Structures are given as C-alpha cells and as structure tokens.
Amino acid sequence: MSEQKTTNILVSGIGGQGVMTAAEVLSQTALAQGYDVKKTEVAGMAQRGGVVTSHVRFGERVLSPAIPPGEADILVGFEPAEALRWCKHLRPDGVAMVNRVRQEPPVVSLGLYDYPEDPIGQIQQLGVNVHAFDAGAIARDLGNFRLVNTVMLGAIARYLPFSPEILKNEILDRFRLKKPKLVEINEKAFEAGQAAEAAT
Amino acid sequence: MSAVNPLPSAERRFMSGNEAVAQGAWEAGCKVTAAYPGTPSTEILEYCSQYPDMYSEWSINEKVSLEVAIGASLAGSRALCAMKHVGLNVASDALMTQTLIGVGGGLVIAVADDVGLSSSQNEQDSRFWGRFGHVPILEPADSQEAYEMTMYAFELSEQFDTPVILRMTTRICHVKGVVTPGERTEFELAEGFKKDPARMVMTPANARFRIPIMHAREEEMKKFTEGHELNIVQDGNDRRVGFVVSGPTYMHVQEAYPEMPLIKLGLSYPVPMEQIREFAESVDQLVVVEEVEPILETEIKAAGIPVLGKEILPRIGELAPNVLRPPINKLIGEEPPEAATAEKPPEMKVTVNPADNLFPRPPTMCVACPHLGIYYCLSKIPKTSISGDIGCYTLGAGHPWNALDTTICMGASMGVALGLDKGRVEADKDKKIIGVIGDSTFMHMGMQGLLDITYNRGNVTILILDNRAVGMTGGQYNPASGRDIHGEESLRVDFPKICEAMGVKPERIHEVNPYELPTLFKTLRTETKVEDTSVIISNQPCVLVDFYKQKPAYTVIEEECTGCKNCLDLGCPAIAVTRRETVVKPNGKEKELAYVKIDSQACTGCDLCPKTCGPDAIVPLEGFTRT
Numbered sequence: 001m002s003e004q005k006t007t008n009i010l011v012s013g014i015g016g017q018g019v020m021t022a023a024e025v026l027s028q029t030a031l032a033q034g035y036d037v038k039k040t041e042v043a044g045m046a047q048r049g050g051v052v053t054s055h056v057r058f059g060e061r062v063l064s065p066a067i068p069p070g071e072a073d074i075l076v077g078f079e080p081a082e083a084l085r086w087c088k089h090l091r092p093d094g095v096a097m098v099n100r101v102r103q104e105p106p107v108v109s110l111g112l113y114d115y116p117e118d119p120i121g122q123i124q125q126l127g128v129n130v131h132a133f134d135a136g137a138i139a140r141d142l143g144n145f146r147l148v149n150t151v152m153l154g155a156i157a158r159y160l161p162f163s164p165e166i167l168k169n170e171i172l173d174r175f176r177l178k179k180p181k182l183v184e185i186n187e188k189a190f191e192a193g194q195a196a197e198a199a200t
Numbered sequence: 201m202s203a204v205n206p207l208p209s210a211e212r213r214f215m216s217g218n219e220a221v222a223q224g225a226w227e228a229g230c231k232v233t234a235a236y237p238g239t240p241s242t243e244i245l246e247y248c249s250q251y252p253d254m255y256s257e258w259s260i261n262e263k264v265s266l267e268v269a270i271g272a273s274l275a276g277s278r279a280l281c282a283m284k285h286v287g288l289n290v291a292s293d294a295l296m297t298q299t300l301i302g303v304g305g306g307l308v309i310a311v312a313d314d315v316g317l318s319s320s321q322n323e324q325d326s327r328f329w330g331r332f333g334h335v336p337i338l339e340p341a342d343s344q345e346a347y348e349m350t351m352y353a354f355e356l357s358e359q360f361d362t363p364v365i366l367r368m369t370t371r372i373c374h375v376k377g378v379v380t381p382g383e384r385t386e387f388e389l390a391e392g393f394k395k396d397p398a399r400m401v402m403t404p405a406n407a408r409f410r411i412p413i414m415h416a417r418e419e420e421m422k423k424f425t426e427g428h429e430l431n432i433v434q435d436g437n438d439r440r441v442g443f444v445v446s447g448p449t450y451m452h453v454q455e456a457y458p459e460m461p462l463i464k465l466g467l468s469y470p471v472p473m474e475q476i477r478e479f480a481e482s483v484d485q486l487v488v489v490e491e492v493e494p495i496l497e498t499e500i501k502a503a504g505i506p507v508l509g510k511e512i513l514p515r516i517g518e519l520a521p522n523v524l525r526p527p528i529n530k531l532i533g534e535e536p537p538e539a540a541t542a543e544k545p546p547e548m549k550v551t552v553n554p555a556d557n558l559f560p561r562p563p564t565m566c567v568a569c570p571h572l573g574i575y576y577c578l579s580k581i582p583k584t585s586i587s588g589d590i591g592c593y594t595l596g597a598g599h600p601w602n603a604l605d606t607t608i609c610m611g612a613s614m615g616v617a618l619g620l621d622k623g624r625v626e627a628d629k630d631k632k633i634i635g636v637i638g639d640s641t642f643m644h645m646g647m648q649g650l651l652d653i654t655y656n657r658g659n660v661t662i663l664i665l666d667n668r669a670v671g672m673t674g675g676q677y678n679p680a681s682g683r684d685i686h687g688e689e690s691l692r693v694d695f696p697k698i699c700e701a702m703g704v705k706p707e708r709i710h711e712v713n714p715y716e717l718p719t720l721f722k723t724l725r726t727e728t729k730v731e732d733t734s735v736i737i738s739n740q741p742c743v744l745v746d747f748y749k750q751k752p753a754y755t756v757i758e759e760e761c762t763g764c765k766n767c768l769d770l771g772c773p774a775i776a777v778t779r780r781e782t783v784v785k786p787n788g789k790e791k792e793l794a795y796v797k798i799d800s801q802a803c804t805g806c807d808l809c810p811k812t813c814g815p816d817a818i819v820p821l822e823g824f825t826r827t
Binding site for chain 2: 028040069110114
C-alpha cells in the first residue's frame with residue numbers, strides 16, 4: 001500500500017457485538033499515526049439488534065466518509081451472514097476476516113427466512129482472501145466472551161499499513177487507562193487472533 | 201460516550217459532527233442549550249451536557265426547546281437548540297414568528313436531516329425552513345466545519361439579528377473526523393433583557409411593522425453571501441462538468457470527480473446567485489448535487505442559469521460517490537471507470553451479489569423489553585384497530601406481533617384513535633380501537649390528544665407504555681425517569697394522576713406490570729370491551745436504563761420442549777429455534793413444530809417466556825454466571 005492511498009476498513013456485525021468499539025480502536029490508532037481519519041457511526045434503530053456497520057477510512061486526506069462498494073481493503077465480519085451481506089464492498093484483492101459464530105435473527109427463528117448454509121463459502125467464491133475462525137470459542141477459552149473484539153483486531157493486524165505492535169499497544173493502552181486488570185488477557189486475545197489468522 | 205475535556209486544547213481530536221457542534225457552542229460562549237432527543241441529532245445535547253459552564257436540558261419537545269433558546273437569547277445569552285428534521289416541524293410555530301423578532305444573544309438551531317431514513321418516519325429537507333422563515337442556513341461538510349460553523353453561526357445571528365439554522369445530515373452528525381478545538385470565550389450582552397414590546401409582543405399591530413424589517417434583513421444577507429468566505433469556488437482541469445455542492449456532497453463530489461471544478465456553498469441561504477452565475481459560465485455543464493430536494497436547482501433555474509439536478513440524480517437518499525458516478529459518467533459519455541463501481545469489479549469471480557437473497561436483519565425489540573408482553577397480548581386480541589406512535593414500540597407492527605396499524609408523527613396515536621372511533625363504518629362497529637404510545641411521546645405531544653379524546657367522549661383504549669426513558673434514541677432521561685439530563689434526581693410525573701386530571705374516570709385507569717401476562721391480558725380484554733375512554737399504563741423500565749435490574753437467566757429443558765412455538769410469539773431475540781419438524785395430527789392436519797433454546801448470555805431473566813410455556817420446559821438456569 002502506498003502512502004497516498006486511503007485504507008478502507010469495513011466492520012460489520014450486529015448491534016451490541018462491539019463493531020463500534022473495534023472501529024473506534026482502529027481509528028484512534030490511525031489517528032495516532034498522523035493519518036487523516038473518518039469513521040461512520042450508527043445510532044437509533046440500527047442499534048436494536050439490527051445490522052451495524054462502521055466504515056473506517058484513513059490516509060493523507062479522506063473525503064467521503066462512506067467506503068464505496070468494491071473499495072474496502074479489509075472486511076471485519078463479527079458474524080458470518082453480516083460478512084456475507086457486505087462482502088461485495090471488498091476489493092477483488094481484499095481480505096475478509098470472519099467470526100464463524102452465527103447469530104440468527106428473530107425473522108429466522110420465526111421461519112420467515114432461512115439462514116444461509118455456507119455464508120463463508122459464498123464469500124470465498126468471490127475470490128477474495130477469506131479467513132474464518134471461531135472467535136467466540138477463542139474468547140470463551142480465554143475466559144471472557146467480550147474478548148472477541150480484541151481477537152478480531154489481532155487477526156487483521158498484519159494487513160494494516162502500520163505494524164501489528166502499534167495496534168496491539170493502542171488496545172492495551174486503553175485497558176491500562178480504564179481496566180488495568182484486563183491488559184494481560186487482552187494481549188493474549190490479540191495474539192490468539194494473530195495465530196487464528198495465520199492458521200486459516 | 202467519551203468524557204469531554206473542557207481545558208484549552210490545540211490537539212487533534214476525533215469527534216463526530218454532533219460532538220463538534222457542542223464543542224463549537226461551548227467555545228462560542230453559549231450559555232443555554234436545549235433539545236428533545238431524535239436521531240441523528242441526539243448526541244449534540246448529550247455532549248453539551250458534559251460542559252459544566254453551559255446550561256443544558258432535555259426539553260419536553262422541540263418547540264419548547266426552541267422557546268427556551270429564544271428566551272435565553274432575548275435575555276442576552278448565546279443559546280442553541282438541537283433537533284432532528286421532523287422536530288423542526290414541531291418547533292416551526294415558534295420559528296416562524298421568532299424570525300420577526302430577531303435575537304439578543306446569538307440564537308442557533310442545529311437541525312439534523314435523516315438523509316437515507318436511518319431512523320425516521322420520513323425524509324425531509326430542512327433547507328426549506330430558511331426560505332420559509334427568511335433565516336440564513338449554514339451547511340457543514342465534516343466535523344471540523346461543524347465545529348467552526350457553529351461558532352460562526354452565533355456571530356452571524358447577532359450581526360443580522362436573526363435566528364440561524366445549522367443544517368446537518370446523518371453523514372455529518374454520525375461521522376467522526378479530525379477536529380482541532382480551541383478555548384472558550386465568555387459572552388453576554390451587558391444590558392441583559394431589554395423590554396421592547398413593539399418588537400417582542402407579536403400582535404398584528406406590532407408584527408406588521410416587523411415584516412418589512414425581516415425582508416430588508418434578507419435582502420442585506422443576499423448581498424452578504426455573494427463571495428462570502430464560506431462560499432468558495434474550487435477549480436479543476438476537467439471543465440466538462442462544474443458542480444454546485446453543499447454539506448456532505450462536497451466530499452462525495454470531490455471523491456468521485458477530483459479533477460472537476462465545484463462551487464461549495466457553506467452559507468447556502470440566501471443563495472449567492474451571482475457567484476453561481478459566474479461559475480456556470482466557466483464550465484460546460486452545471487450540475488447541482490443536493491440532498492434531498494431540488495431546492496437550489498429550482499432557484500438556479502429561476503435565475504435563468506441552465507443547470508441539471510434531479511433529472512439525472514436520485515431524489516432520495518445519500519448522494520455518495522457510487523451513486524453519483526453512473527449518471528454523471530453517462531452525462532459526459534464515459535463508461536464508469538473500472539474498479540470504481542460496484543457493477544463491474546474487474547477480477548471478482550462472481551458478478552451477482554451473493555448477499556442478494558440474504559435474510560434481512562431489521563431492528564428488533566431488546567431481550568426482555570417490557571413491550572414484548574404488551575404486544576404478545578395485543579396480538580392475541582381479535583378485531584382491533586391499533587394506532588401507534590413514534591418509538592421502539594413502533595416495531596410492534598412487525599413480526600411476530602403484527603399488532604400496530606398506523607404510525608405518523610409524535611403523538612398521532614391519540615388523535616388517530618379518536619378518528620378511527622368517530623369515523624368507523626358499520627362493518628367495523630365491533631372493532632376495538634386501541635392507541636399505543638410511550639411515556640416520552642405522550643409527554644411530547646400526546647397529552648393534548650388524550651384530552652381531546654376524553655372531551656369528545658372517545659370509545660378507545662389507550663396504552664401508555666411507560667418505560668421511564670426515551671428508549672429508541674438510547675435511553676435518555678425524561679420526566680418519567682425522575683432524572684434530569686445529568687442523571688440528577690428531578691420530577692417524576694404521575695401518569696395515572698395526569699390521566700385522571702384529563703378526565704379519564706379513575707376506574708378506567710389501570711397500572712399494570714407488563715411482565716405479568718395474565719393480569720395484563722385480562723385488563724386489556726376488559727377495558728377494550730368497555731364503551732368509554734380507558735387508559736392502561738405499563739410500569740416497568742426500559743432494559744437500557746441503568747436502574748433496570750437483570751435476574752438470573754433461563755434455559756430450556758430439551759426433552760420437555762414440545763415444539764409448540766408459543767414462546768416465539770413473544771418475539772424475544774434470546775429465543776432461537778434449534779430444529780423444525782412437521783407432524784400429522786390425529787385429525788389429518790399437518791402441524792409445524794419448532795423446538796427452541798435460550799441464549800443464556802443474552803437472557804436477563806425477565807420471566808415472560810416461562811408464562812407462555814405449556815409444558816413448563818423453561819426453567820431458571822442452575823449455577824448461572826454472566827460473563
């Protein structure tokens with residue numbers, strides 16, 4: 001990636017999964033690196049179990065806040081169907097990092113719609129670089145389901161235009177400030193995410 | 201929300217447009233801020249409330265918020281009120297006369313248009329109010345501009361003795377960008393409030409003399425906006441098209457067509473028409489890119505300047521680069537540049553979008569929401585017409601409940617219910633007319649409607665869903681919470697007393713716990729049969745507020761679940777289907793069964809679903825811990 005180019009990261013998931021936090025951490029890291037940064041947020045109805053996305057763009061100068069379809073470098077999917085929903089936003093050579101943990105909405109529970117059988121396979125058919133793993137299980141094994149966020153960030157770290165250590169330190173600094181007891185476990189989660197990416 | 205650091209600061213900060221407005225107001229020495237929550241404007245006041253040296257309040261509705269700001273302005277302070285687009289409809293009565301009076305300290309109305317309808321009942325263009333009310337409009341294009349223009353808006357207001365509209369859109373309010381903030385400068389008019397009835401008491405005799413003053417002000421501003429530093433021409437080499445842009449379209453157009461010239465209107469009303477005329481002469485084709493309505497387009501055409509706009513661009517939604525490229529490329533006779541459009545990615549192996557047939561994931565009510573029990577019961581009452589209102593409970597129109605039939609505007613459930621009663625035709629004579637409204641919406645604009653119902657002897661049943669918060673916008677406090685904007689203890693209204701004072705008979709007023717399904721259902725059945733005005737008030741808090749108490753989670757005993765699907769009629773997102781099965785009953789009819797499980801991490805133990813379970817398969821989860 002040249003310095004001139006804008007880096008586009010699309011984070012997608014469901015209200016309450018930590019999409020906004022992941023996007024905020026990425027943005028703050030880029031900001032600290034001196035980039036111009038824009039990040040979209042949602043509120044209101046979209047929070048109520050609906051689809052949540054955040055567009056993170058950084059570079060020398062960022063204009064439009066929304067990543068145009070076909071221009072995302074990285075898709076961070078907190079849920080397989082929500083990764084599928086936004087996969088066409090990826091560049092043909094983009095990377096999709098997907099948490100395999102499925103969350104069926106009530107419209108599926110009620111039998112009005114089917115959940116796709118193989119959403120990750122469908123994304124793979126686009127020819128993009130897909131890494132999918134059970135971030136929920138990794139977080140549970142570490143003892144806290146909320147670590148999914150850090151696991152996912154660890155997994156995309158090597159695709160960023162700055163070193164993975166910079167992102168890791170940004171995350172850990174946030175915990176050092178607010179919840180120092182959680183620094184160590186988040187470091188493990190970040191590294192587990194890196195390992196999961198390498199293994200898939 | 202991040203804590204605000206009110207100390208002097210020259211560092212780069214990452215702020216949403218809403219936070220930037222609050223910072224701008226604070227630095228401008230603004231003393232009074234007021235709003236009613238509404239997406240996408242809500243956070244403006246949430247941020248304002250964190251500055252200790254500004255008064256801030258959640259007002260009861262947008263009209264009151266503007267009136268509070270008007271009073272503060274006339275008292276000699278700078279004042280700001282914030283609202284969403286439909287909020288300005290409510291506040292417009294105050295605006296349309298305040299524009300005759302003018303201001304004391306600067307008076308700024310920050311209004312946020314929900315372009316793309318992320319959380320609104322319509323899509324409106326607030327720029328019309330500038331024309332209608334003869335007031336100037338500022339349109340920021342990002343957070344830094346939102347910050348700078350807010351500060352400038354106060355000056356402009358005082359310079360021309362006029363309220364000023366700061367027009368935002370979702371992509372300004374809810375996008376974070378880099379802002380370099382500064383320090384606060386205190387402001388107050390030394391003379392304070394100056395009595396001047398000829399100016400401030402708008403009787404016909406006084407108002408008629410203020411109208412020419414307002415018109416003269418507008419004429420002055422027309423000259424002022426020509427060549428204003430916020431209205432700039434940005435040159436480009438490719439002169440086949442020149443764009444007229446304002447607000448977020450400035451960014452979208454630059455991204456899509458970086459080589460083409462544009463004129464950016466930061467102070468977009470009154471329109472600097474001569475500047476546009478001159479710009480138009482320098483390009484082959486002038487195109488105006490505006491969200492939402494063809495306002496500038498119509499005015500530019502009326503000025504005799506050839507321009508294209510909504511003939512080629514969409515009339516709804518955001519005009520993002522991928523929306524602009526196809527029509528503009530067609531105009532200049534070019535194929536869309538590859539890689540830049542969704543339609544033709546060069547190397548994607550699959551050209552159809554694999555998400556085309558994916559299930560939708562619409563907003564749902566929260567796990568354990570007190571409205572779940574209400575709609576479960578409403579969905580089981582036959583022959584109803586249910587007028588709804590604006591709030592989370594609007595979702596009752598969806599699956600599985602399908603128990604809400606109209607939604608129009610804040611408070612409309614009341615009047616519409618009465619109208620459904622008075623206008624009923626013979627075929628509907630047995631219909632039960634029900635109105636559903638939340639606590640905040642009731643206080644915002646519903647109370648007058650209830651008085652109209654009792655005064656006119658309406659045969660309707662009103663449900664006030666008092667969850668003690670403004671739920672849909674994130675659980676802000678209101679007079680039903682008993683807390684003010686800072687979370688400090690304040691008045692807590694007594695809904696049964698209000699209803700009684702408005703003429704509902706005491707025996708027709710019932711407070712119910714919406715988690716106690718049998719009582720709720722019985723009350724609903726009884727009151728909808730009575731030919732009188734009844735009010736049922738549900739009294740359990742929103743699960744988003746901090747005083748909501750979680751209880752241990754429930755689980756489903758797999759062997760005991762009979763697949764009856766009763767619990768699914770609640771619509772709780774914590775209940776999921778594990779498998780489906782079709783069985784043939786003894787009478788030969790087929791029956792769909794669905795076996796369920798409960799997501800124990802999501803479940804808050806509200807105890808609704810066990811009451812819907814015939815075989816008692818839903819039980820507290822032993823040894824449960826929430827991580």
